[in-house]
Amino acid sequence: MSVLTPMALEPAVADWFARRTYEGSAYSLQRLLEHKREPIALILPTRNVGATIGAIVDALVKLRTAGLVDELLVIDADSRDGTATIARRSGATIAQESELLPEHGAARGKGDAMWRGLSATSAPIVAYLDTDTEDFDPTLALGLLGPLLVEQDVMFVKGAFGRPFRLGAETIPDGGGRVTELLARPLINLHFPQLAGFVQPLAGETAARRELLEALPFAAGYGVELALLVDALRAVRLERLAQVNLGVRQNRHQPLSELGAMAYEVLVAAERRLAPAPALAASERFTRPHAGALDTRTVAVEERPPLVAS
Numbered sequence: 001m002s003v004l005t006p007m008a009l010e011p012a013v014a015d016w017f018a019r020r021t022y023e024g025s026a027y028s029l030q031r032l033l034e035h036k037r038e039p040i041a042l043i044l045p046t047r048n049v050g051a052t053i054g055a056i057v058d059a060l061v062k063l064r065t066a067g068l069v070d071e072l073l074v075i076d077a078d079s080r081d082g083t084a085t086i087a088r089r090s091g092a093t094i095a096q097e098s099e100l101l102p103e104h105g106a107a108r109g110k111g112d113a114m115w116r117g118l119s120a121t122s123a124p125i126v127a128y129l130d131t132d133t134e135d136f137d138p139t140l141a142l143g144l145l146g147p148l149l150v151e152q153d154v155m156f157v158k159g160a161f162g163r164p165f166r167l168g169a170e171t172i173p174d175g176g177g178r179v180t181e182l183l184a185r186p187l188i189n190l191h192f193p194q195l196a197g198f199v200q201p202l203a204g205e206t207a208a209r210r211e212l213l214e215a216l217p218f219a220a221g222y223g224v225e226l227a228l229l230v231d232a233l234r235a236v237r238l239e240r241l242a243q244v245n246l247g248v249r250q251n252r253h254q255p256l257s258e259l260g261a262m263a264y265e266v267l268v269a270a271e272r273r274l275a276p277a278p279a280l281a282a283s284e285r286f287t288r289p290h291a292g293a294l295d296t297r298t299v300a301v302e303e304r305p306p307l308v309a310s
Contacts, residue, residue: 017197020242024143035149041071041123045113050081057090059138075117109300111224130204155240156232159205162248214307221300223269
């Protein structure tokens with residue numbers, strides 16, 4: 001059997017990009033209500049997002065009231081700024097990450113929160129939303145859910161959007177997503193070229209059918225987004241993956257000093273999908289020189305097993 005080279009894949013990727021990239025504005029609340037056949041769960045991982053979580057939950061509660069959303073669950077990672085209290089007051093169900101599936105050990109990171117949140121819901125359609133988004137609009141959730149409800153055979157959806165970078169009073173259009181452009185996109189082009197058409201492969205806005213999510217492992221840290229994308233490709237093939245244009249998102253930006261550890265978690269997740277996990281003895285310690293000394297921190301590089309096997 002011949003193996004497709006990256007050059008040979010380009011027409012197939014371009015064809016997928018043209019057919020499986022959707023516009024979020026095409027999916028109104030009324031249209032989704034007309035196509036809804038199964039319950040829907042929204043899972044919101046949170047950690048110290050008290051400044052944004054209230055407005056986000058307020059917007060999503062309206063979708064629940066309208067009958068589109070059935071479960072609205074906030075998975076909080078022991079926030080110290082009142083995030084859980086604000087979200088509860090706005091109408092979300094709250095669960096502490098460390099209290100879900102405690103038999104699997106301590107809570108570890110974003111991917112771990114997503115995995116544990118999946119275990120605490122039952123809806124056949126599940127969507128994850130980032131919670132540090134400013135000026136949140138419910139059309140973001142509608143657009144993300146749209147392809148799963150309306151388009152034929154789609155099982156996994158990624159959000160696509162522009163990411164401006166705000167530096168003081170200056171905003172640089174499409175200057176955000178530094179880990180995506182400097183690490184994830186080169187990795188994808190080198191090792192997973194079928195995924196080269198995804199605009200935001202590390203986007204936290206992900207929606208999928210439960211049967212697929214429960215069959216996939218979850219990287220515990222920031223590597224979860226790339227890991228799920230690669231594993232979904234292998235499980236159901238590119239044709240059943242899609243992305244949806246959600247406009248522009250202004251997120252809270254991490255300082256440059258934090259990005260190395262985040263990139264390391266993404267790199268470990270990618271390497272694990274190139275070699276069996278036991279063959280990759282990735283350290284849970286990430287070290288960088290800082291202020292004349294060595295700064296070493298613990299990072300989340302382990303993987304949570306598929307829920308169907310846990």
